[in-house]
Each structure stands twice: as C-alpha cells, then as structure tokens.
Amino acid sequence: MPTDIDWLSRFLGIVTVAGRLEIRCAYGAPWRIAQEASLPGEMPYHVLARGTARLNAPDGSVIALQAGDIVLFPHGSEHVFVDGSGMPPAPTRERETLNVLLSENEGQGERVDMLCGRFTIAAPHDRWLRSYLPSTLVVHAGRDAGSGSAALHLANLIELMRSESVNERLGGYAMLNALSAALFALVLRVASDAEAPPPGLLALAAHSRLAPAITAMLADPARAWTIPELAALCSMSRATFMRHFQDGLGRSASDFLQDIRMSMAANALKNPAQSTEAVAEAVGYQSVSAFRRVFAQWAGVTPGAWRRQYRADAAA
Numbered sequence: 001m002p003t004d005i006d007w008l009s010r011f012l013g014i015v016t017v018a019g020r021l022e023i024r025c026a027y028g029a030p031w032r033i034a035q036e037a038s039l040p041g042e043m044p045y046h047v048l049a050r051g052t053a054r055l056n057a058p059d060g061s062v063i064a065l066q067a068g069d070i071v072l073f074p075h076g077s078e079h080v081f082v083d084g085s086g087m088p089p090a091p092t093r094e095r096e097t098l099n100v101l102l103s104e105n106e107g108q109g110e111r112v113d114m115l116c117g118r119f120t121i122a123a124p125h126d127r128w129l130r131s132y133l134p135s136t137l138v139v140h141a142g143r144d145a146g147s148g149s150a151a152l153h154l155a156n157l158i159e160l161m162r163s164e165s166v167n168e169r170l171g172g173y174a175m176l177n178a179l180s181a182a183l184f185a186l187v188l189r190v191a192s193d194a195e196a197p198p199p200g201l202l203a204l205a206a207h208s209r210l211a212p213a214i215t216a217m218l219a220d221p222a223r224a225w226t227i228p229e230l231a232a233l234c235s236m237s238r239a240t241f242m243r244h245f246q247d248g249l250g251r252s253a254s255d256f257l258q259d260i261r262m263s264m265a266a267n268a269l270k271n272p273a274q275s276t277e278a279v280a281e282a283v284g285y286q287s288v289s290a291f292r293r294v295f296a297q298w299a300g301v302t303p304g305a306w307r308r309q310y311r312a313d314a315a316a
Contacts, residue, residue: 007205010194010218012185014124014263019045019180021117023094024103024165029109030087032117038076040136041126043119046071047080049162051112056080057136068141069157070187073117074133085109089281097166099176115161119184124266124306131251132201139190150193154186204248209234213245213253221260222284227253260305262298265291269307276303 038044048069055063058060058077065071065081069189073079082089121129141154161179164172197203205214212233217225219244231241231252245253261283268279280291297300301309 005219007211007215008188009220011201014218014260014267015121015128015183017119017121017184019117019119019177019182019184021100021115021161021165021176021180023103023116024162025103025112025114025116026148027083027092027103027105027112027114028090028091028107029083029112031083031092031105031107031112033081033114035079036118037078038073038118040076041121041123041129043121043129044073044076044078044079045117045119045187047115047158047161047183049113049115049158051085051110051114053081053112053114054084055138056082057137059135062175063136063138064139066140067074068158069299070139070141070154070158072133072137072182072184072187073135074129074137075135075229076129077135079113079136083107083110083112086129097165099172100165113162113285115158115165119180125263127261128259132249134198134200137187137191137198139194140267141190154183154190157183157186158292180270197293201247204245207244207248209236210241210244210248213241214256217253217257217260221257221264224284225253225257258294258298261285262295263304265295265308269303272307272311279303 013256018204022138023032033046035044048065048067050067054063055065055071056079057063058075058079058201062114090105092105093104094101094103096102139151139154139156140150143262156180161176161183164176164179178287191198192202192206204210213230216230216233227242228238234241236244236303245256249256265283268274269276276292277288280288285291285294292303295306299306
C-alpha cells in the first residue's frame with residue numbers, strides 16, 4: 001500500500017465490508033417499515049431516493065428525512081420508518097424482479113422510494129462497528145450536494161442504484177452489490193466531512209489536531225508507538241492528548257492501536273503461508289507468546305484456532 005494513503009482508505013483496507021441491496025420499497029402514504037435487530041456483523045442501511053420519511057431511532061428520537069438521505073445502523077439496532085401521517089399503514093405486496101425484491105402498497109398519499117439493504121463485516125472485525133461508530137448514522141447527500149463535493153458523488157451513486165433497481169438490466173444484481181460496497185465508503189467520507197461529524201472514529205479523524213495520530217497508527221501499526229510520540233504529532237502534551245483521545249473515541253490510543261494490530265493479524269492469519277511468528281512480527285510483536293496472549297484476549301480464540309476456524313468456514 002502506498003505510504004501517502006489517507007486514513008479512511010487504510011481503515012477500509014483492514015476491515016473489508018460487503019454490501020447487498022435487498023429490497024426496494026415503493027409506497028404511497030400511509031406506510032411503515034419496521035426492522036428487527038440484526039445479527040452481529042450486519043449493518044442495515046436505507047437510502048431515501050424519493051419522498052420524505054420519519055425515523056423512529058433506537059435512542060427514542062425522531063429524525064425527519066428527505067430525498068437523498070442515507071441511514072446506517074452500525075450496531076444492528078431495531079428501527080422503524082413511517083410516513084408521518086399517523087394513519088395505519090396500507091397493506092403491502094411483494095414481488096421478485098430481476099435484481100431486487102420490490103415491495104409496494106395501495107397507499108394513495110405522498111410517494112416514497114426507499115432502497116433497503118445491509119453491509120456485512122465478518123468477525124472479528126465486526127467489533128469496529130460497535131466500538132467506533134454510532135448506533136445510528138445519518139448523512140444528507142441530497143441537502144449538501146454542492147458542486148464537486150463528496151455529497152454530490154454520493155447523490156449520484158444513489159441515483160445510479162435506484163436506476164439499477166428499477167431497470168432490469170443484465171448484470172444488475174452484481175452491480176447493485178458492488179455499488180452497495182462503494183456506498184459504505186462514500187457515506188463515511190461524507191460523514192467525516194460534515195460540519196459536525198458523528199461521534200466516534202469519524203469525529204476523531206476529523207479533529208484537526210488529533211488526525212495526525214490516527215493517520216500515523218493506521219499507516220505504521222507495527223511501530224512501537226508511545227503516548228508522548230503520538231502527543232507530539234498532535235502538538236499536545238501527553239495528558240491533553242490522552243484526555244482528548246479518550247473523550248472523542250471513548251477508548252484510549254493504546255486500545256485503538258491494539259485493535260488495528262489485531263485486525264491486521266486476523267487478516268494475515270488467513271494466509272497459510274504466513275507463520276504465526278511472521279504475523280506477530282508484522283504487527284509489532286517481538287514475542288510470539290505475548291502476541292498469542294493478546295490475540296486470544298482480543299478475538300476470544302488463539303491464533304491457531306482462528307486460522308483453523310477460517311479454513312473450516314472457507315471450506316464450508
């Protein structure tokens with residue numbers, strides 16, 4: 001990987017995310033979309049391509065949405081979307097199309113067009129969703145789509161996804177899944193560029209003084225970083241750096257570095273040509289026994305057991 005690559009690209013290089021568009025909801029008011037809690041490692045997403053909606057968020061808040069808004073649920077929380085009329089929803093019917101399941105209703109009110117799918121991150125990387133992203137992530141591509149902005153690119157991607165879901169073109173299913181994966185990266189880019197980035201990793205990386213530490217740890221995780229060194233990169237005292245990092249992320253810089261190292265180790269252990277000793281050294285451990293101990297605490301299984309589990313899953 002090039003040395004001058006940005007933090008988000010490095011993060012996505014460690015944590016592989018797959019996406020799948022599952023259903024397109026084309027409703028007239030009144031309507032309601034309810035989703036139960038997802039399995040670990042699954043992150044539901046909803047793209048409001050047309051119309052308006054209200055989200056009854058997991059924290060009890062109500063969020064007004066309009067065309068171009070995207071909502072992610074990194075913790076897989078249950079959630080409900082409604083049209084806002086307060087009326088009982090009209091009956092729905094579903095039918096298979098070439099590329100996506102289409103859900104329609106008999107409502108005659110304001111129309112809404114929503115694309116619903118999910119991102120998946122396999123264990124043990126799914127811990128990044130719970131530890132570093134908020135339970136609900138909303139971005140407003142339609143409202144902030146200025147010329148040349150990341151939000152404009154996201155708005156264009158949404159329109160392409162809608163077009164592929166509506167028109168039954170050859171290769172559309174594969175295209176929609178590929179676009180879903182790109183959607184995740186663009187959502188994080190737009191969210192981190194927002195005036196008030198969401199809490200967690202995105203807000204921390206957008207912090208002008210703390211960003212150098214995030215970038216440095218992702219760029220060279222094997223280095224024996226010390227808190228004074230990271231603080232110096234951010235032009236802060238040791239105590240100030242530790243306080244700001246903990247307050248912004250809810251975890252220490254040492255925890256963050258360990259998560260990067262262990263995520264990279266989990267990826268490397270999938271390669272049968274890589275010995276445990278080589279993997280340990282590649283992520284900054286001179287002692288194999290120390291690496292085994294930390295990995296087992298982090299992943300819940302030893303490096304050897306993780307390697308065997310991956311092979312069994314791949315074979316299945």
